Amino acid sequence: MSRVYNFSAGPAVLPEEVLKEIQEEIFDYNGSGQSVMEMSHRSKVFDDIIKEAEADLRDLMHIPDNYKVLFLQGGASLQFAMIPMNLMKNKVADYIVTGQWAKKAYQEAAKYGKAVKIASSEDKTFSYIPDCSDLPIDDDADYVYICMNNTIYGTVYKELPNTKGKDLVADVSSCFLSEPLDVSKFAIVYGGVQKNVGPAGMVIAIVREDLITDDVLEGTPTMMKYKTHADADSLYNTPNCWCIYVCGKVFKWLKKMGGLEAMKERNEKKAAILYDFLDSSEMFKGTVEKKDRSLMNVPFVTGDKDLDAKFVKEATEAGFVNLKGHRTVGGMRASIYNAMPIEGVEKLVAFMKKFEEDNK
Numbered sequence: 001m002s003r004v005y006n007f008s009a010g011p012a013v014l015p016e017e018v019l020k021e022i023q024e025e026i027f028d029y030n031g032s033g034q035s036v037m038e039m040s041h042r043s044k045v046f047d048d049i050i051k052e053a054e055a056d057l058r059d060l061m062h063i064p065d066n067y068k069v070l071f072l073q074g075g076a077s078l079q080f081a082m083i084p085m086n087l088m089k090n091k092v093a094d095y096i097v098t099g100q101w102a103k104k105a106y107q108e109a110a111k112y113g114k115a116v117k118i119a120s121s122e123d124k125t126f127s128y129i130p131d132c133s134d135l136p137i138d139d140d141a142d143y144v145y146i147c148m149n150n151t152i153y154g155t156v157y158k159e160l161p162n163t164k165g166k167d168l169v170a171d172v173s174s175c176f177l178s179e180p181l182d183v184s185k186f187a188i189v190y191g192g193v194q195k196n197v198g199p200a201g202m203v204i205a206i207v208r209e210d211l212i213t214d215d216v217l218e219g220t221p222t223m224m225k226y227k228t229h230a231d232a233d234s235l236y237n238t239p240n241c242w243c244i245y246v247c248g249k250v251f252k253w254l255k256k257m258g259g260l261e262a263m264k265e266r267n268e269k270k271a272a273i274l275y276d277f278l279d280s281s282e283m284f285k286g287t288v289e290k291k292d293r294s295l296m297n298v299p300f301v302t303g304d305k306d307l308d309a310k311f312v313k314e315a316t317e318a319g320f321v322n323l324k325g326h327r328t329v330g331g332m333r334a335s336i337y338n339a340m341p342i343e344g345v346e347k348l349v350a351f352m353k354k355f356e357e358d359n360k
């Protein structure tokens, strides 16, 4: 049995320790005589799993008591609608568009009220984060929305926007648990877990309690009200039990690794190996402004489409998979999430060096 180095943007690499534990428990979870895939979500065994997962996440992120943690389905994409449906009381929201995901969220919100694009980096193919220190925030904006880490383009906010007192909502899908985050600065922090946390099929939304009310847009489906899920502790209907279980294991793994401070250090070290090489290479170049570089998603190009394709092909054959850039941007992208070991990045860089030598 051999494993590749998987640089997929999502679904993505999971910690091997976690996969092994799951394998051991697949026939008989903790003496229950069943797999977690088979058990009732109303059982005591599962109740312990979901409660422990939430407690560990709260612990890892230091989530304040006045925030609910919700395990929801529909992916990050359903939140694009759920957020305006629950938060647009004045029917105005400000969006900072720094990539495809922020743009989709902005377009979705426009169905429910006045969505205002207050800044964008689309003029330069989303290769930077705009200056957000003094934006034209609407007086009656219900919230300001950002996508914290731009998975496709490889940029990240190093500083939060000045929202002039308005609530901040952030999609953290591709940087979730990659470093400490001060939850108290946000109204909602949410992320699809299939990027940096667990398997596909779930989004975790951390929502400030005062925003969880029955006062939602008319016609909002029951399943799309935060209150429905908050009142039922994420068990209003059958949740993604398997995903909650695996995420719970990843939370324990993160705690064992030293928590989010330690992950930040490790992620900075890992990203530096790749960025330092890109900055010194004659052939490979990073595609975003240095000050806005993501620790998680690293896009790069050779400047020659055929050479890019050759690189991706040879890298795949050598066991470095899913390095092809997003279909909308081309080139390459290495996603180096929490579970990517440092030696995975070191070996990738060694492979890139050799490729450069051979293809001069």
Ligand SMILES: *Cc1c(COP(=O)(O)O)cnc(C)c1O
Binding pocket: 010, 074, 075, 076, 077, 078, 101, 147, 149, 150, 151, 171, 172, 173, 174, 192, 195
């Ligand atoms: C992948 C991604 C999404 C979409 O996630 P789904 O779970 O597929 O809906 C949204 N936002 C960001 C930042 C992403 O990386």
